Structures are given as C-alpha cells and as structure tokens.
Amino acid sequence: MRREVAVKLYVVSLLAGALVGIVYAVIDVRSPAPPLVALVGLLGMLLGEQVVPVARRMSRGEPITAAWIASECVPRITGAPPSEPEREEHAR
Numbered sequence: 001m002r003r004e005v006a007v008k009l010y011v012v013s014l015l016a017g018a019l020v021g022i023v024y025a026v027i028d029v030r031s032p033a034p035p036l037v038a039l040v041g042l043l044g045m046l047l048g049e050q051v052v053p054v055a056r057r058m059s060r061g062e063p064i065t066a067a068w069i070a071s072e073c074v075p076r077i078t079g080a081p082p083s084e085p086e087r088e089e090h091a092r
Helices: 004-025 035-048 050-061 066-078 083-089
Strands: none
Touching: 035 066, 050 066
16 A cells, blocks of 8 residues: 555656646746756755754754664655654554
C-alpha cells in the first residue's frame, strides 16, 4: 500500500510538471531557470524546510545532535521513506 502512495505522488508530480511545461509552450515562454539552477533552487527549498524544525527544537532548549539531524532532517531532504515508528505515529 505504501508503495502505491509513493508511485502516485511521483505520477502526480510528473503530470503537474508536464502541465506547467504545456502552459509555458502555449504562451511561448521559456522556463525561468536552466535545469541546474532549478535543481539548486529545489535543494535550497528542501534545506530551507528544515529551518523550522531546527528552530522549534532550539526554542524548546533541546540539543541539535547529528543523530537527530540524521533521523529527522536527512530523510526529508533525501526523500527516504519514514522509519517504522514514524509511520505508526502518522497513522494515528
């Protein structure tokens, strides 16, 4: 079941990108950024999303450890599937 959700997410993302590409072609506009620049921008977005969890943790006085970063931030940046405990937590 989990794999089906992941595949659906990728298909929807691909279709959304294709739709934007079609709109760009219809209105005769080039993509606003070369592919490498766009990918760097996406990486910046993924890294920027981690600022809020880090700030929340710091505001609670909790330490920012390498283990915490590896378990909480890296999977979100890399797109790795959540661990079993995290899946159970989101299922509730």
